[in-house]
Every structure is written in C-alpha cells, then in structure tokens.
Amino acid sequence: MSSLKTKITLCAAVLSIAVVLSLGFAQLHLIRNKVGEVLASQQYGLASTAAHNLDQRLQLTQSMLAGVAELLSQQLAAGKVDYNQFLHERPALAATFDDVMIFAPDGQLLGRNPLPDAPPVSDIATLAHFRQTLGSNKPVISAPYLAGAARIPQIMFTAPVRDRQGRLLAVIGCSFNLLKPNLIGAIGQSRIGKTGYLFLMTGSGTIISHPDAGTLLRNVDSFTQAAPNVAAQGLQQADGTHEGPGLDGGSVLASFARMQQANWRMVAVLPTGEAYAPIREAQQRLIIALAAASLVALLGAWLLMRWLMTPLLQLRDGITRQHAALGAYEPIALPDRQDEIGAVAEAFNKLMADQVHMQDALFAEKERLQITLRAISDPVLTTDAQGRIDYLNPAAERLTGWMLHDARGKDFITVAPLQDEVHGEAVDSPAQLALQQNRALMLEGHALPRRNDGALLAVDTSAAPIHDAEGRIVGIVLVLQDVTHRRQIARQVKWEASHDALTGLPNRREFEAQMADAVTRARRNGDLAALLLIDLDQFKPVNDLGGHAAGDALLVQIARLMAAQVRSRDVVARLGGDEFAVLLNDCAPEKAAQVAEKLRLAVAAQPFVCEARSYAVTTSIGIATISQDSASTDALRHADQACYAAKAAGRNRVMVYREDAMPTTSTPVPAGSIAEGLERDADEAAQD
Numbered sequence: 001m002s003s004l005k006t007k008i009t010l011c012a013a014v015l016s017i018a019v020v021l022s023l024g025f026a027q028l029h030l031i032r033n034k035v036g037e038v039l040a041s042q043q044y045g046l047a048s049t050a051a052h053n054l055d056q057r058l059q060l061t062q063s064m065l066a067g068v069a070e071l072l073s074q075q076l077a078a079g080k081v082d083y084n085q086f087l088h089e090r091p092a093l094a095a096t097f098d099d100v101m102i103f104a105p106d107g108q109l110l111g112r113n114p115l116p117d118a119p120p121v122s123d124i125a126t127l128a129h130f131r132q133t134l135g136s137n138k139p140v141i142s143a144p145y146l147a148g149a150a151r152i153p154q155i156m157f158t159a160p161v162r163d164r165q166g167r168l169l170a171v172i173g174c175s176f177n178l179l180k181p182n183l184i185g186a187i188g189q190s191r192i193g194k195t196g197y198l199f200l201m202t203g204s205g206t207i208i209s210h211p212d213a214g215t216l217l218r219n220v221d222s223f224t225q226a227a228p229n230v231a232a233q234g235l236q237q238a239d240g241t242h243e244g245p246g247l248d249g250g251s252v253l254a255s256f257a258r259m260q261q262a263n264w265r266m267v268a269v270l271p272t273g274e275a276y277a278p279i280r281e282a283q284q285r286l287i288i289a290l291a292a293a294s295l296v297a298l299l300g301a302w303l304l305m306r307w308l309m310t311p312l313l314q315l316r317d318g319i320t321r322q323h324a325a326l327g328a329y330e331p332i333a334l335p336d337r338q339d340e341i342g343a344v345a346e347a348f349n350k351l352m353a354d355q356v357h358m359q360d361a362l363f364a365e366k367e368r369l370q371i372t373l374r375a376i377s378d379p380v381l382t383t384d385a386q387g388r389i390d391y392l393n394p395a396a397e398r399l400t401g402w403m404l405h406d407a408r409g410k411d412f413i414t415v416a417p418l419q420d421e422v423h424g425e426a427v428d429s430p431a432q433l434a435l436q437q438n439r440a441l442m443l444e445g446h447a448l449p450r451r452n453d454g455a456l457l458a459v460d461t462s463a464a465p466i467h468d469a470e471g472r473i474v475g476i477v478l479v480l481q482d483v484t485h486r487r488q489i490a491r492q493v494k495w496e497a498s499h500d501a502l503t504g505l506p507n508r509r510e511f512e513a514q515m516a517d518a519v520t521r522a523r524r525n526g527d528l529a530a531l532l533l534i535d536l537d538q539f540k541p542v543n544d545l546g547g548h549a550a551g552d553a554l555l556v557q558i559a560r561l562m563a564a565q566v567r568s569r570d571v572v573a574r575l576g577g578d579e580f581a582v583l584l585n586d587c588a589p590e591k592a593a594q595v596a597e598k599l600r601l602a603v604a605a606q607p608f609v610c611e612a613r614s615y616a617v618t619t620s621i622g623i624a625t626i627s628q629d630s631a632s633t634d635a636l637r638h639a640d641q642a643c644y645a646a647k648a649a650g651r652n653r654v655m656v657y658r659e660d661a662m663p664t665t666s667t668p669v670p671a672g673s674i675a676e677g678l679e680r681d682a683d684e685a686a687q688d
C-alpha cells in the first residue's frame with residue numbers, strides 16, 4: 001500500500017472510476033428524465049385512449065337506453081306492456097348491465113331482469129339520480145352508491161320514458177355492479193405493464209373502478225399519508241402525467257384524463273419501480289460494468305505502473321547498492337534511457353562521483369589532520385558540542401593516562417580532572433567554559449593528577465571552540481601543556497633571585513622587599529618591627545687561615561644558627577659577605593634588644609669547626625626600630641649605623657640606634673672576638 005506504484009495505481013483507478021461514475025450517472029439521469037417524459041406521454045395517451053373508449057361506450061349505452069325508452073314509450077302508447085317481458089326481449093340491455101329495471105315515476109318497480117346475485121331493489125325514489133331523471137329528457141348517470149342491505153357498490157344509468165306529449169310514463173334504470181367485470185368494473189382490471197393499472201374516479205375523487213375492490217367508493221383524499229397522494233393532487237390539476245405517492249404510498253407515475261360523458265377521470269397508474277426499471281437495470285449494469293472495468297483498469301494500471309516503475313526500481317536498487325558499499329562506487333547503468341529516469345540516474349552518478357571525490361579528499365584531509373595531531377608533542381584533546389571527549393592524541397594519552405577508546409564519550413573533566421595548582425580545589429571544565437563563552441581561553445595555574453601514578457603535573461590549558469560552516473559550535477579543541485618542568489625552573493629562578501646561594505637565606509633584595517612590607521604594615525596598622533643588622537667580627541682572618549671554603553662553611557653554620565634562634569615569622573637574611581640581617585615582625589624595641597643579645601650570645605657560644613679547626617666567632621649587631629613613621633631605607637641605614645657603632649665600640653656587642661645618642665652600647669664589650677678566637681685556635685693548634 002505504501003509503494004508509489006500502488007498509490008498511483010489506486011489514485012488513477014479511483015479518479016477514473018469517479019469520473020466514469022459521474023459521467024455515467026449524469027447520463028443516466030438525463031436518460032431517466034427523457035424516459036420519464038416519454039413514459040409520461042405514453043401513459044397519458046393510454047389514459048386518454050381508455051377515457052375516450054369508455055366515453056364512446058357510455059355514449060352507445062346511453063343511446064341504447066334512449067332507444068329502449070323510445071320503444072317502451074311506443075308500446076305503452078299502443079297498449080298495456082308486460083314490463084318483465086319487455087325487458088327479457090332486450091338481451092343487449094342484460095348483456096350490458098348487471099341489473100335492468102323499469103320504475104313507475106313514483107319509484108315503484110314495474111319490471112326487472114336482474115342477474116342472479118343482484119341485490120334487492122331499494123327505495124329508488126329517494127335517490128338523487130332518480131329524482132334528477134324525473135325532470136330530465138335524457139339518460140342520467142348516477143353517482144356511485146351502495147345499494148341494498150348488501151351495500152353493493154354500483155352506478156345506475158337511468159332514462160326517462162315519456163309519451164308524445166312529454167309526460168313521464170316510466171323510468172328505465174340499469175345498474176352496473178362495480179364489483180363485476182362489466183363496462184366500468186373492467187376498467188379496474190386493465191393492466192399496464194406488470195404492475196400498472198387503470199382506475200376510474202369521479203370528478204370529486206370517489207373511486208369507481210379499481211383493481212383493489214376495497215378502495216371502491218372511497219375518496220382518494222381518505223388515503224392518509226405524510227404527503228397527499230398523487231390522485232388527490234391530480235384532482236386539482238389539469239390532465240397530464242404526474243409523479244408522486246400512489247394510494248398505497250409507493251411512488252407512481254399517474255396520468256389523468258377527463259371524460260366527456262360523465263364527470264369522471266380515467267387514471268393510468270404505473271409504479272415508478274416498474275416505469276424506471278430499465279433505467280435501474282441500466283444503472284445496475286453500469287455499476288457492474290464499471291466494477292469490472294475498474295478491476296480491469298486497476299490491473300492494467302498496475303501493470304502499466306510496474307512497467308513504468310521498473311527503471312525507477314532499478315535506480316533505487318542501484319542507489320541501495322551504492323549505500324551498502326560506500327566507497328566502492330560504481331555508476332548506475334541504465335542503458336538506452338533517454339527519459340527523466342535516465343536523467344536522474346545520470347545526475348545521481350555525477351553526484352556520487354563528486355561525493356566519492358569529496359570523501360577521498362576529506363579522508364586524506366582527516367588522515368593528514370590525524371597524523372599532524374599525533375605528531376604534535378603537546379597533548380591535544382577534542383570534544384563534541386557537549387564537552388565529551390572524541391579525540392586524544394598520543395601526547396594527551398600519555399599526559400592523562402587515558403587511552404582514546406576508553407576516554408571517548410566521557411566528560412573532559414573526567415579524563416582531565418584539573419585542580420587549582422595552589423589550593424588543590426577542583427576547577428570548572430575548560431571545555432565547558434569555552435562552550436559557554438564561545439571564545440578561546442588560556443587558563444594557567446592548573447594541576448593534573450596523573451591517572452596512572454597520581455603524580456601532580458602543572459598544566460596550562462588552552463581551549464578554543466570549533467565552529468561549523470554556519471558558525472555553530474561543534475566542539476572544543478584543548479591543548480594541555482605540561483609545564484611542570486618549566487614551573488620548577490621558574491620557581492628555582494625565582495628562588496635564586498631572592499635567596500643567597502651559599503646559605504639559602506633570603507638575599508638583600510628579598511630582605512628589602514620584606515622590609516618594605518613591614519614598613520607598610522607599620523604605617524598602615526602601627527605594627528612595630530625591628531631590624532637587626534649583624535656583621536661578623538674579624539671574619540677575614542678565617543678566610544686567610546682556613547681558606548675560602550672554611551669561610552663559606554662558617555657562614556652556612558652561622559646562618560643556620562641564627563635562623564634557629566628566631567620565630568618562623570621573623571626573617572633572617574644574608575645581605576652579603578659576612579653581613580646578616582634579621583627582621584623581627586611584631587616586635588617591640590626592648591624585645592628586639594633581647595633577641596639581638598640572644599643571637600649574639602648564641603653565636604659567640606657556638607664553636608665553629610671546619611677541617612679540624614675550631615673558630616670562635618662574635619658579632620656586632622645594630623638595631624633599628626620600624627614604626628609608623630619609619631622608612632625602610634632609614635631603618636637599614638640606622639641599623640647599619642648602630643652596627644658600625646658596635647664595631648667601633650670594640651665589636652661583639654649590640655648597639656641600638658638612637659638618633660640623639662649615637663653611638664651607644666647596650667651591652668658590655670665582650671671578652672673576645674673572632675680574631676681572638678682564631679688566636680686561641682692557633683695557640684691550641686700549636687699546643688696540639
């Protein structure tokens with residue numbers, strides 16, 4: 001049912017059947033009208049002929065009655081007449097009528113020649129037609145009436161018998177029993193076709209003769225129906241043929257013809273079922289013929305469509321084969337087809353050739369792209385428009401620890417669970433960010449825990465949307481750069497730039513930066529801080545005696561010692577040579593002096609040994625305070641001055657910078673110095 005062939009066949013068949021049916025039925029309708037007109041004319045002719053015939057016979061009958069009346073008048077004028085004898089001698093009367101009687105003018109029955117089953121004679125004098133006859137000179141035809149106790153429907157013909165002077169001598173009355181096949185009753189027994197018939201009614205619609213004896217003497221108006229029957233309608237209409245419901249309600253053609261001899265109407269009735277039977281039969285034959293023709297047409301159309309569709313199906317099969325074996329394209333061959341289907345096949349072949357060419361080009365392009373991506377040393381990943389992985393290059397596989405076939409279809413962030421490098425918190429998927437913002441992003445400071453071993457790698461991520469020809473995002477390309485090594489070098493460089501390579505302590509630059517921060521805090525919050533500038537006493541001889549390496553070792557040990565003496569939030573730095581500095585944060589001046597003294601004592605108390613030689617070291621320490629109105633350069637300068645003062649005062653002491661009283665000494669001159677220590681070492685060595 002769904003194939004084009006079937007659809008076209010059915011459509012063509014339905015359309016042609018509809019057209020043929022419409023035309024056929026329109027033609028039949030026209031024929032029916034024409035046939036109806038012919039039938040109406042014929043039937044009216046029949047009714048008219050029947051009416052005319054009856055008129056003639058009535059006229060003859062009345063003439064015969066008039067002649068009998070004249071004869072009776074003559075016999076009565078000649079003498080006494082035996083009325084019964086007179087009637088018996090008139091066989092023509094008896095042959096015509098069912099009952100023949102002679103009445104006296106007062107209605108008395110004078111003679112009678114009845115048929116055997118004639119009803120008894122009723123009181124004739126009361127009947128209208130009898131009274132009418134008394135005043136008439138010619139025969140009278142009665143209205144139909146029910147005679148006698150048996151109520152026989154009948155019609156009486158009367159003729160007055162008058163003498164030469166015109167005096168009424170008698171009345172001849174001859175009746176027709178309407179139930180008998182006499183002159184009138186025979187009308188109702190006439191047949192038209194198989195089911196048609198004639199009937200006779202008076203001008204007022206009383207049925208005189210009808211094939212159904214039960215209807216006699218009923219008025220056509222009394223046949224109650226939804227619509228007036230055609231006979232009742234015919235009473236009001238001129239002679240002619242009308243179609244409508246018959247007395248029994250069935251549709252009939254009824255032709256009406258008025259009679260001359262009596263106010264009667266001859267009606268010819270033919271049920272339309274019979275009247276139009278040929279048309280109906282023609283209709284049925286047409287339908288059967290159409291059904292047969294439709295079947296044949298359907299079959300023919302189907303065969304025709306099959307024939308027409310064969311090349312189309314070949315084309316479809318060819319296309320299906322191409323689809324089944326894409327890449328192994330063979331042109332569809334429809335030889336000798338110069339029509340539209342041949343043109344479609346040719347167009348398809350061209351299209352396929354172009355497509356194969358494009359496919360090859362695309363494949364080559366893809367290969368090139370894949371090779372390029374594989375060759376890129378940076379990890380490259382691509383996602384679809386939902387941020388799900390659809391490609392990883394080998395570098396990305398190594399970086400993430402995911403193989404492409406495992407990773408494909410997974411969220412980018414599942415494959416590359418990036419976190420903040422500093423705080424270790426999970427970060428938003430760069431793929432999703434790039435999708436949302438629809439722009440290229442460069443994201444730094446990420447760390448990636450490697451899937452295989454959990455090693456944390458520093459990565460910089462760049463993400464850029466991929467657009468199709470219409471500008472829609474079809475995916476994201478991401479490059480994860482492993483910057484762990486670079487980050488380490490950068491950290492190293494940064495550390496080296498801010499630290500002293502020998503001792504590992506912050507260098508002068510870093511210390512000055514810390515100082516600047518402390519000064520800022522002091523200015524902003526009033527936080528107090530103190531700066532200790534520490535210079536080793538007589539360090540040069542260490543180098544001279546123990547060599548530069550011994551000097552270095554001593555510097556390292558002193559650095560560790562000092563760092564161990566202060567809090568973690570304090571800063572111990574080596575400013576250069578044998579000069580150290582300590583920044584004591586949150587520290588009041590008094591406390592700073594105590595710390596300085598502690599440092600001085602700690603260094604002094606610590607024997608420094610290098611290559612089996614022990615060195616006693618002392619320090620000169622200058623203290624400056626950092627307060628709300630200090631400048632960092634001032635603090636360093638003040639501490640330097642205080643330290644210088646300590647040196648000047650004999651070394652191994654702590655001096656606090658005071659503007660009004662520089663230099664002052666906070667501690668007594670110590671018992672010894674590095675030089676003295678060296679001396680001591682030299683003596684001890686000599687003793688050894």
Ligand SMILES: Nc1nc2c(ncn2[C@@H]2O[C@H](COP(=O)(O)OP(=O)(O)OP(=O)(O)O)[C@@H](O)[C@H]2O)c(=O)[nH]1
Nearest residue numbers: 536537538539540541543548549550551552577578
């Ligand atoms: N081993 C070693 N020696 C250094 C280093 N930097 C500077 N020096 C030496 O440290 C000595 C510093 O001497 P000074 O501060 O001038 O004098 P001093 O001998 O300490 O005497 P005073 O400071 O006056 O007590 C010099 O001999 C420098 O060569 C270093 O990194 N390593």
